[in-house]
Amino acid sequence: MSTVKADLVQNTSGGATALTDLYPCKAWANFNGTGTVSIFSSGNVSSLTDNSTGKYTLNLSASTSTTHQSISGSARGASGQSYDGAPVGRNNSISKSTSSVPTYAARLIGTSTCGISFDSSDIAVLVIA
């Protein structure tokens, strides 16, 4: 067995590598959407925009190369409610000027249950593109 040790892997131009037959996550974040919103931890995320109740935009440090991102996530249920694991998805109502998702932001993330947005204390999001 061989051991590969490296601090940085780049392509021959010095840019990001395309790993053949591997489809890694391009960005992720875990944040608190209650109180004064804060990011617990993240990867390839420059900032988070708190748009309104239960609606957020994840701004990426490095944009994805195409517009076809897959966004997945989950959120802890609202305080005082018995259910958990509410869905996180795209929310097209935040921006009327951009109905599609830009490559520089996982825009339009929302947490909702029965169509009602709510603030969650623990939201996790993955962006794959």
Next chain:
Amino acid sequence: MSNYRVIFEDPEQPEQPAMVLVPSDNWLSDAMSGNLPPISVYWELQDDEQKAIDEGRHSTFKHDPSKWEKQFTAPRIGKLTEEEAMEYLVMKDIPRKVWSIEYNRPMFKIVKTEQVPSDRQFRNAWEMAQ
């Protein structure tokens, strides 16, 4: 954790509540270590994408690889202070129409974190204080 937040409003959507930009600690650390490309790299990508939106071809849009790679290969701009990093972040992550056009009132403010209300009961009615 950053001492700052950015409050901003969308001039094209006056009924939308004020928004709050929260910087990522990882990104802030990169900015203060001097690991960011020039802001023009991001603007160039955003311009290309906006053009695709305007021309109705955004659903099949793909960045020019040579421009996209500049995010990783462009010469770094050097270390920023936290305040400079926040200004860079405004220009990167807040729509250009918010900060590049002069309106009859400010559309964004960089504030201390403790100035942002923690009570979100009326979150959808937040406005930026003048």
